[in-house]
Amino acid sequence: xxxxxxxxxxxxxxxxxxxxxxxxxxxxxxxxxxxxxxxxxxxxxxxxxxxxxxxxxxxxxxxxxxxxxxxxxxxxxxxxxxxxxxxxxxxxxxxxxxxxxxxxxxxxxxxxxxxxxxxxxxxxxxxxxxxxxxxxxxxxxxxxxxxxxxxxxxxxxxxxxxxxxxxxxxxxxxxxx
Amino acid sequence: xxxxxxxxxxxxxxxxxxxxxxxxxxxxxxxxxxxxxxxxxxxxxxxxxxxxxxxxxxxxxxxxxxxxxxxxxxxxxxxxxxxxxxxxxxxxxxxxxxxxxxxxxxxxxxxxxxxxxxxxxxxxxxxxxxxxxxxxxxxxxxxxxxxxxxxxxxxxxxxxxxxxxxxxxxxxxxxxxxxxxxxxxxxxxxxxxxxxxxxxxxxxxxxxxxxxxxxxxxxxxxxxxxxxxxxxxxxxxxxxxxxxxxxxxxxxxxxxxxxxxxxxxxxxxxxxxxxxxxxxxxxxxxxxxxxxxxxxxxxxxxxxxxxxxxxxxxxxxxxxxxxxxxxxxxxxxxxxxxxxxxxxxxxxxxxx
Numbered sequence: 001x002x003x004x005x006x007x008x009x010x011x012x013x014x015x016x017x018x019x020x021x022x023x024x025x026x027x028x029x030x031x032x033x034x035x036x037x038x039x040x041x042x043x044x045x046x047x048x049x050x051x052x053x054x055x056x057x058x059x060x061x062x063x064x065x066x067x068x069x070x071x072x073x074x075x076x077x078x079x080x081x082x083x084x085x086x087x088x089x090x091x092x093x094x095x096x097x098x099x100x101x102x103x104x105x106x107x108x109x110x111x112x113x114x115x116x117x118x119x120x121x122x123x124x125x126x127x128x129x130x131x132x133x134x135x136x137x138x139x140x141x142x143x144x145x146x147x148x149x150x151x152x153x154x155x156x157x158x159x160x161x162x163x164x165x166x167x168x169x170x171x172x173x174x175x176x177x
Numbered sequence: 178x179x180x181x182x183x184x185x186x187x188x189x190x191x192x193x194x195x196x197x198x199x200x201x202x203x204x205x206x207x208x209x210x211x212x213x214x215x216x217x218x219x220x221x222x223x224x225x226x227x228x229x230x231x232x233x234x235x236x237x238x239x240x241x242x243x244x245x246x247x248x249x250x251x252x253x254x255x256x257x258x259x260x261x262x263x264x265x266x267x268x269x270x271x272x273x274x275x276x277x278x279x280x281x282x283x284x285x286x287x288x289x290x291x292x293x294x295x296x297x298x299x300x301x302x303x304x305x306x307x308x309x310x311x312x313x314x315x316x317x318x319x320x321x322x323x324x325x326x327x328x329x330x331x332x333x334x335x336x337x338x339x340x341x342x343x344x345x346x347x348x349x350x351x352x353x354x355x356x357x358x359x360x361x362x363x364x365x366x367x368x369x370x371x372x373x374x375x376x377x378x379x380x381x382x383x384x385x386x387x388x389x390x391x392x393x394x395x396x397x398x399x400x401x402x403x404x405x406x407x408x409x410x411x412x413x414x415x416x417x418x419x420x421x422x423x424x425x426x427x428x429x430x431x432x433x434x435x436x437x438x439x440x441x442x443x444x445x446x447x448x449x450x451x452x453x454x455x456x457x458x459x460x461x462x463x464x465x466x467x468x469x470x471x472x473x474x475x476x477x478x479x480x481x482x483x484x485x486x487x488x489x490x491x492x493x494x495x496x497x498x499x500x501x502x503x504x505x506x507x508x509x510x511x512x513x514x515x516x517x518x519x520x521x522x523x524x525x526x527x528x529x
């Protein structure tokens with residue numbers, strides 16, 4: 001399955017090299033002419049509904065709720081020059097209950113876990129423990145040609161003691177460029 | 178492959194280290210990784226008390242992708258210009274670039290396309306959260322701004338960057354994002370957003386583009402905490418544009434005339450203007466210590482620089498250090514005994 005997918009990636013890359021065509025100088029008055037490149041795309045998995053991370057009873061000392069966010073795959077079929085890379089980042093909002101104080105994004109951590117790799121690249125997991133700002137989650141460096149990385153992140157939310165009971169809602173954004 | 182280490186005592190690996198020394202070795206390595214490694218999430222220790230609910234772990238649900246379709250003819254040979262929107266523009270000019278958004282999921286996807294700010298920090302190009310603006314994004318528009326892309330289909334959007342006449346000079350960064358989000362969970366929970374983007378590197382100013390340049394300041398050989406030989410190149414961006422570094426290293430004139438490589442430089446590092454960052458090249462543990470003649474060639478787009486140096490990797494330090502420590506302790510002990518005997522013998526006549 002994986003090798004077939006990679007085969008498709010390679011095919012797309014090869015097609016990219018072959019099908020170079022001149023595009024019309026659409027805006028010649030304003031800028032220089034452009035060339036159309038039909039290479040492959042950089043892509044990221046569309047999120048499934050993550051649903052519920054987990055449930056824990058309210059306690060005096062507090063504790064952590066951990067759960068899977070759902071598998072993430074980044075595929076890079078851009079036939080990039082050797083040595084280029086991509087950066088996958090993550091950020092979270094605060095988690096808000098129907099009523100009562102929120103759990104700040106500083107209490108939310110992201111663990112990438114094992115990264116399944118296809119192609120030639122070095123993938124590094126950063127495992128941030130504070131998702132208040134945009135922070136690198138997985139970085140690909142030293143790429144040679146098409147590659148893909150698949151991982152199954154775990155979200156860890158520290159719930160302080162005495163928080164209100166209820167379902168807390170938040171948004172987690174994963175980006176790659 | 179087993180190659181004798183040059184000129185050093187005890188050429189064996191860990192298998193020849195005595196049991197006591199292995200203990201010391203393990204302790205030393207453990208202490209080192211704790212000190213150097215990434216901070217360990219404290220929260221993971223508390224996982225035991227959690228009762229997961231609805232851990233419906235689905236297969237990857239397909240992807241959304243973006244790719245740049247138009248590359249300026251003048252920059253066609255530049256491999257970076259095929260991946261990113263990279264240009265130098267005079268104030269008052271407008272450019273258009275088409276991008277293709279693809280949907281490989283089994284269903285229609287509502288994809289929102291918009292520009293947002295980005296910055297280069299610590300060698301990584303990182304897009305800002307959500308729709309965070311900067312000057313560049315206020316000049317950038319994407320049409321259409323949203324598209325319902327059918328399963329297996331694609332849509333084409335046009336990115337227009339209109340630089341105002343009074344735009345300040347310098348380089349600015351951004352990302353054109355394609356974004357999807359999971360439907361809001363019923364009864365609350367996590368909403369997930371996935372974004373994939375094309376980077377913008379836009380230089381503004383009169384005349385030609387500011388020259389790109391970089392220098393390789395130093396090349397040093399070392400070892401990673403787990404004993405892997407590593408070459409670190411210190412690279413300084415001395416030009417007027419951000420750089421995306423790539424490159425290789427070749428080793429030659431090694432022990433017995435050996436050659437090795439090329440080894441890929443471990444980069445993907447984006448170097449901000451004026452910044453200096455280390456770039457590492459990891460080598461196989463079986464590579465002999467040297468000395469080697471190292472030739473590192475780094476490039477960003479069409480710009481290429483090389484540096485040469487004679488490098489010797491530190492001897493596989495960890496297995497040998499226990500020997501050194503033990504030898505040192507024994508010498509100290511012997512010296513102490515000799516000194517004590519000497520003092521005692523010396524004092525006896527004085528005392529009596």
